[in-house]
Amino acid sequence: MKFIFDFDDVLFHNTKKFKEHMYVSLEKAGVSRAEAEEYYKKVGGAQFGLRKILDHFSVKGNLYVKLLDDSKNFINKDLLDIVKKLGKENCYIVTHSADEAWQKDKIQNTGIESFFTEINIVPEGKKEAIEKICERHKDEEVVFIDDKAKHFADLNFVKYPNLKTILYDEQGFQKLTSILSKS
Template sequence: MKFIFDFDDVLFYNTEKLKRHIYLCLDNAGVSYNTAETYYKKIRGGEFSLKNFILDLLKKEKIKEIKMEDVYEDIMSKCPDFINKELVDIVRKLGKENCYLVTYGEKEFNKEKVERSGIAPLFCEINVVSGSKKEIIERICAKHKNEKAVFIDDVPKHFENLDFKKYPNLKTILFDDKGLEKLKTEISKA
């Protein structure tokens, strides 16, 4: 059985922990929570670059004595603390050869989030996509057509347009508050 994991809000507490930490580090640098959040709401939706986000805010607030790189480092150094430890333990047990990671977003920032979180060695393949995950998911299903391929994501949109007829081995799990239980049940069936 193969497993394809999403990163943000599945393996990694992006919304709950990283985002809060970003605001905290920016606040320490002199950018208020409100200013940062208002600006985030304005630019979100596109490909989010943390470096550009910090740069823009420091410029906006006319903060010259603090370097973007230092704020960025403050933020990113905490990545290992934000992983979903229970899920990562499961991944470790499943084995590298059975686990893929497919995450959505801006390439540099998301690649670095995965690297800095320390879990990259647990996956046989890591992909950062800026659009649909369909192509990669279906390629993995085709490669392992005699095995079940379980795709775990917290965003239902990523399940749209997947060709379940052509890839009957594909199964999706929506990673909501029952996500971990659903995954454990699926693993126990194997």
């Protein structure tokens, strides 16, 4: 069985924890929460990059490096424990971001890279990257875990009957462990 994990809000506590931490840090650097939130909303999550927001508000100092360094504190540790048990050869990341440099820096700084066979940062949809993995492992079940259902919408489940999805919502972790206990 192969597993494809989304990064933000699956492997990484982005919205509830890291983003909060970022807002607090920005506030200390003189950018009000309201301004920062408005900027984030306008740019859109997948288009967002830390370097861009720091430049936009002309934030001085090395907040980029500091926040990147802090990112390791926001890993979903329970899920990472499962990844470690599943083994590198069975685990992939497919993450969506228009700012590849930022996403790459963030993933690298969390220190989880070595637990995955491949890390794929896609600027648009995930379809191509997901289906490529399904194609490579046709004789195995492939489980794709994402917190956004829109990433499941265009997948070809007829061509890839080996593909299963798990919506990583409040029950996401339990859904995954129940699949694992049955396999």
